[in-house]
Amino acid sequence: MDSIKNLEWRYAVKKFNSEKILPEDKIERLKQAFNLTATSYGLQPITLAVIHNKDLQNKLVQHSYGQQQVAQASHVLVICIQNNINEDYINRYFEQIRKVRGTSDDILNPFKDALMADFSKKEVHEIEQWSKNQAYLALGNLLTICALEKIDSCPMEGFIPSAYDDVLNLKESGLTSVLVLPVGYRADDDMFSEFKKVRKNIEESIIEIN
Numbered sequence: 001m002d003s004i005k006n007l008e009w010r011y012a013v014k015k016f017n018s019e020k021i022l023p024e025d026k027i028e029r030l031k032q033a034f035n036l037t038a039t040s041y042g043l044q045p046i047t048l049a050v051i052h053n054k055d056l057q058n059k060l061v062q063h064s065y066g067q068q069q070v071a072q073a074s075h076v077l078v079i080c081i082q083n084n085i086n087e088d089y090i091n092r093y094f095e096q097i098r099k100v101r102g103t104s105d106d107i108l109n110p111f112k113d114a115l116m117a118d119f120s121k122k123e124v125h126e127i128e129q130w131s132k133n134q135a136y137l138a139l140g141n142l143l144t145i146c147a148l149e150k151i152d153s154c155p156m157e158g159f160i161p162s163a164y165d166d167v168l169n170l171k172e173s174g175l176t177s178v179l180v181l182p183v184g185y186r187a188d189d190d191m192f193s194e195f196k197k198v199r200k201n202i203e204e205s206i207i208e209i210n
Contacts, residue, residue, distance in 0.1 A: 003148060008197060010147040013154045013182075015190040016072035022184055026151055027052075027075060030183070033145040034077075037138040041115060043093055045085055045131040046138055047175055049078040049168060056167065063163035064180065069154045074184030078164060079138055080175040081131035090115055128176075135178040142181060156180040 027050065034048045051057060052075045064070045082089065094112045097103055119127065139155055146153040157179060164170070164177040186193050199205070 006147040006150070007144070009150070010143065010153070011192060011195070011197070013069060013152045013184075013186045013190060014192045015187040016069055016074070016152065016154075016182065016184045017187045018072040018184075020074065020185040022074040022151060026149055029149055030077065030142060030145060030151070033141055034079075034138055037134075037141045039134045039137060040130065043085070043090070043115075044134075045082045045089075046134050047080045047082065047173075048138070049080060049170070049175075049177075051076040051078065051168070059167055060159075060164065063167065064156065064159040067154075067156065067158060069156075069182045070159075070180070072184070072187075073154075073182030075182075077142065077181040077183060078168065078170075078177050079135045079179040079181070080170055080177050081128070081135055083171075083174045083176055085119060085127050085131065087116055090119065132178050139179050139181065146183060151183050152186045153181055153183045156182070 031048065031050065034046075035044075037044075037046075039046065051060075054071070057073065057076055058071045060076070061068060061071050070076055090112065094108050097108060098105075122130075143153060143155060145151075159177075159180050161177045164180070165175070168177070170177060
């Protein structure tokens with residue numbers, strides 16, 4: 001597998017083949033990749049909503065500035081952030097560490113106390129921005145996995161989060177949508193698939209420091 005060639009193959013799909021559906025094993029790989037994404041402190045303040053429902057997808061087009069990829073795609077992935085990173089949330093994280101690794105409280109408590117002290121000083125908008133940063137990490141990871149698995153995708157910021165939250169009942173789960181990623185297979189007549197990538201010369205984007 002040539003990872004660079006696969007990344008060159010990837011592009012932001014403008015038209016999906018609505019008749020082709022991703023097999024379940026591909027969706028499972030995307031779920032696993034999302035869950036394995038690195039996040040700050042390992043807190044994972046993000047959740048992935050996986051939509052495979054044409055009625056819902058069609059409904060979401062009007063909240064996506066008319067972008068038809070949302071309706072055409074096999075599945076639509078919506079990356080969400082947790083609305084409340086509080087002491088309970090942090091405690092659950094450390095309980096999971098204790099369960100998985102068997103780490104003692106003597107080792108965990110200093111880190112836990114430091115995290116709680118840090119987050120207690122943050123304003124709501126600071127925690128929201130921090131959480132959004134983690135969502136972008138997840139998006140980058142998903143885009144790479146899509147390229148490696150030959151899954152077509154189209155990363156989107158162009159949508160109305162509040163409308164998505166309402167349609168998908170995300171508020172009831174304490175979530176806010178941040179990014180949208182339709183996935184599936186490109187249409188044969190999507191002319192953008194033939195366009196050459198436009199990137200800086202690598203000498204312009206890379207600085208070597210020895």
